[in-house]
Amino acid sequence: MSVQTSSVIKVLAAWLLGLLLVIAGAITAVVVANSFIFSPEEQVHDYLEALSNGDGERALGLLNASVPAANAAMLDGAPLQQSAAAVEDVVVGDAVPVGDNRADVTVTYTVRGTEHATTFPLERTGAEWLFFDTWELVPTMLPTVDLTVINQGEATLNDTRVAMPEGRNQFAVFYPGSFEAHYTSDYFAAPAQTVAVTERSEGHQMALSTAATDVLVEEVTAQVRRFLDECAAQTVFQPANCPFNFQTESRVAGDIRWAITEYPTVAIEPFDGSWEIEPLSGTAELTTSLQDLFTGTIEAVTVPREFGFTARLSVDGDDVTVTPVVQY
Incomplete structure (x- = not known):
């Protein structure tokens, strides 16, 4: 064999070796790309990233989901980012084949310290450039x-x-x-x-x-107390439009003074699409002097009078109105 022939053979061998290395590298690149860039797991990673970015349009496309006939306020921007931010300690598991051209990817994570897991089903839909697998999440409907x-x-x-x-x-x-x-x-x-x-x-x-907040209860309580104090200010046995009174056959022989010794405790509850004040009860005390019509004897008396009434509540913006309802 001549020196020239030997040199040609060495060149061809080197070229063939280089070609084989290129082919091997290409095969490796395809395998690596299919394992990472074009893998089922990567589709799930991309979807979770879209949620974190508040990119609802991209997330919807990656999830391959239909939108139900419901309010869409949570599907984009800050509300979406907030929902995703609570999902922590995220681990995307390896794809598990579940049949021809199908795989499941399970994601584990915590929400407010509680462990959860979500499984995403995917299907292989074809190939790009003849070599790279394409995966898509199985079509679904948003919850x-x-x-x-x-x-x-x-x-x-x-x-x-x-x-x-x-x-x-x-x-x-x-x-x-x-x-x-x-x-x-x-x-x-x-x-x-x-x-x-x-x-x-x-x-x-x-x-x-x-x-009802404490602020509202306090405002209603103040108005109820103001109403009762105005009743107590009347120096008659039967204060007008008030829930307490006193009846006697004796003659009045001194000043008539009322005092509220137990104010009602206010409770506000929902009822039939509005708010109502629960029935109110308390105790008033009458102090006066009475003269017996037969003996003429004058006696100082202090008489407790339990009372009860209801009240209507109206809340219009910042305006709170309590309307007492007294039945005789």
Whole structure:
């Protein structure tokens, strides 16, 4: 073999070795790309990232989801970011084959310290550039959260004021996520309620139990007391339009003085779409002198008189009106 022939063979061998290395590198690149960039897990990573960014449009496309006929206030921006921010300690598991061109990816995480897991089903839909697998989440319908609030036309859900027609509304939501609702005003408030949405098939209910605030109870109490004090200021046995009186056959022989010794305790409860004051009761005390018509004897008397009445409540913005209702 000539020196020239030997050199050609070495060149060809080197070229073939290089070609094999290139092919091996390409195969490795395809395998790596399919394992990471084009993997089922990566689709789930991208979806979770869209939730964290508050990008509802991208999240909806990645989840391959339909939107139910519900309020969409939680599907984008700050409310979506808040729901995702409560999902912590996230671990995206390895894809598990579940049949031809199907795989499940399970995500574990915590919401307010409680452990949860969500399984995302995916399907292989084809290939890009002949080599790279394409995966999509199996089409689904977004879950909903049903929110109710007593006697109010609005509430706050994930720090967003939302309309509550007739005290109720339904919201389409992404998962996994956490939702917090409350109602707060000067006169009425409902403690915060939270719910974690972890699955696409779950239905969720949140009920806000609105109640009168201490501020409203104090205002109503002040008006009730003012009404009773005005009654007690009347120096007659039967104060006009008042819930207490005194009847006697003796002659009045001294000043008539009323005092309220026990004021009513005010309780405000929801009733038939509005608010009502529970029946009120208390005790008044009459002090006077009476003369017996037969003996002429004058006697100082102090007489306790228990009383009861009802009152109507009207709250219009900042205006609170209590209207006593006295039945004889």
